[in-house]
Amino acid sequence: MLLYIHIPFCDSKCFYCSFNSYTNLFHLKSSYMKALNQQLQHELLKTNTALKSIFIGGGTPSSVEAELYNPIFLSLKNFIDNKTEITIEANPNSTTKDWLKNIKNLGVNRVSFGVQTFNNDKLKFLGRNHDREMAINSVNLAHQVGFKDINLDIIYDTAIDTEELIDNDLEIIKTLPVNHLSAYSLTIEEGTKFFKKPNVRIENIDMAQYIFDKLKDFGFTQYEISNFSKDKNSRSRHNFGYWEKDDYLGVGAGAVGCIGNIRYYPEKDVEKYISNPIHYESIETLDNEDIKFERIFLGLRSLAGIPVDFFDHHEMKKIKILEDEKKIHIHDNIVFNNDFLLSDEIALYINSH
Ligand SMILES: C[S@@+](CC[C@H](N)C(=O)[O-])C[C@H]1O[C@@H](n2cnc3c(N)ncnc32)[C@H](O)[C@@H]1O
Ligand code: SF4
Numbered sequence: 001m002l003l004y005i006h007i008p009f010c011d012s013k014c015f016y017c018s019f020n021s022y023t024n025l026f027h028l029k030s031s032y033m034k035a036l037n038q039q040l041q042h043e044l045l046k047t048n049t050a051l052k053s054i055f056i057g058g059g060t061p062s063s064v065e066a067e068l069y070n071p072i073f074l075s076l077k078n079f080i081d082n083k084t085e086i087t088i089e090a091n092p093n094s095t096t097k098d099w100l101k102n103i104k105n106l107g108v109n110r111v112s113f114g115v116q117t118f119n120n121d122k123l124k125f126l127g128r129n130h131d132r133e134m135a136i137n138s139v140n141l142a143h144q145v146g147f148k149d150i151n152l153d154i155i156y157d158t159a160i161d162t163e164e165l166i167d168n169d170l171e172i173i174k175t176l177p178v179n180h181l182s183a184y185s186l187t188i189e190e191g192t193k194f195f196k197k198p199n200v201r202i203e204n205i206d207m208a209q210y211i212f213d214k215l216k217d218f219g220f221t222q223y224e225i226s227n228f229s230k231d232k233n234s235r236s237r238h239n240f241g242y243w244e245k246d247d248y249l250g251v252g253a254g255a256v257g258c259i260g261n262i263r264y265y266p267e268k269d270v271e272k273y274i275s276n277p278i279h280y281e282s283i284e285t286l287d288n289e290d291i292k293f294e295r296i297f298l299g300l301r302s303l304a305g306i307p308v309d310f311f312d313h314h315e316m317k318k319i320k321i322l323e324d325e326k327k328i329h330i331h332d333n334i335v336f337n338n339d340f341l342l343s344d345e346i347a348l349y350i351n352s353h
Contacts, residue, residue: 006252015127018189020254021059062090066102179234224302
């Protein structure tokens with residue numbers, strides 16, 4: 001069982017971001033954290049299963065004081081052990097040494113920084129409220145307080161990317177104490193500032209391949225289309241859990257949970273959530289076809305792969321063709337994709353009738 005906890009507060013809204021986060025609701029912070037704990041206890045009691053990993057994401061979890069997380073960690077005590085991966089997202093502008101120390105003392109063992117780039121012009125272009133020095137400083141602080149597992153999020157495929165800019169970013173990453181990277185191609189989402197602005201995204205597959213190759217040279221293995229790790233142990237267990245379709249609890253306004261074929265959505269509106277945190281805005285029953293397609297789709301995007309017994313006779317014929325074309329390979333009865341950049345295409349081909 002995995003657990004995702006959502007923190008819906010941000011100091012400013014980035015131009016590309018459509019996540020459920022608000023800049024004007026900080027006055028609700030402590031009541032929100034109480035509500036969060038109430039829903040958490042409810043979910044834990046209902047499922048009563050140990051947690052393999054926890055991801056506290058946002059929004060901006062570092063905009064909430066470490067002490068406000070205390071009750072949550074008390075509730076979690078009987079469901080975690082020292083092997084549970086516990087990640088928290090942090091923004092360079094709000095991360096302090098004390099916050100990192102306190103959050104570590106609570107049991108968090110992995111920090112994920114939303115860096116996006118180290119180039120100040122690109123940071124402005126994306127609407128970020130930190131600069132290069134703040135980003136470098138916060139990563140170093142996390143290392144100083146003893147975090148061994150540190151991730152950086154970066155974004156590419158923006159209109160202002162050049163090979164030089166990307167090279168400079170990668171050279172800085174190389175010098176930092178990080179063992180994981182999530183590199184995302186910019187997506188243009190409805191309701192964001194970028195949605196109304198033309199030409200902010202330029203897709204460049206050659207640049208993506210260039211980034212992947214360069215990261216490989218720096219010792220980062222790509223284990224999913226957007227995820228890279230220094231070694232097997234530093235891969236995110238939480239990510240793998242999603243791709244292998246583990247059950248997950250979703251706690252917080254706008255979080256999503258999925259147990260078996262039931263996907264549930266807690267209230268998205270923060271005030272409504274606080275007034276009744278154990279009420280779901282909606283519940284969806286997934287049919288077997290949806291589950292199967294999602295499993296294929298996620299398995300092809302990552303080194304999780306897909307067990308061969310997952311496929312029917314008709315699909316196995318296509319798998320054979322793809323294998324002959326060297327687009328996929330089969331190892332220990334698991335089907336693996338040879339090129340993550342082709343994963344969507346391959347998933348659609350397997351799924352076609
Ligand atoms: C949900 S955000 C939260 C992280 C944290 N608040 C931060 O931004 O520093 C997680 C990551 O998703 C990525 N992301 C969000 N919106 C995106 C978009 N439209 N295109 C590409 N990546 C995006 C960013 O890299 C971001 O760091
Ligand atoms: S990218 Fe992160 S900091 Fe920016 S608005 Fe989204 S959640 Fe907030």
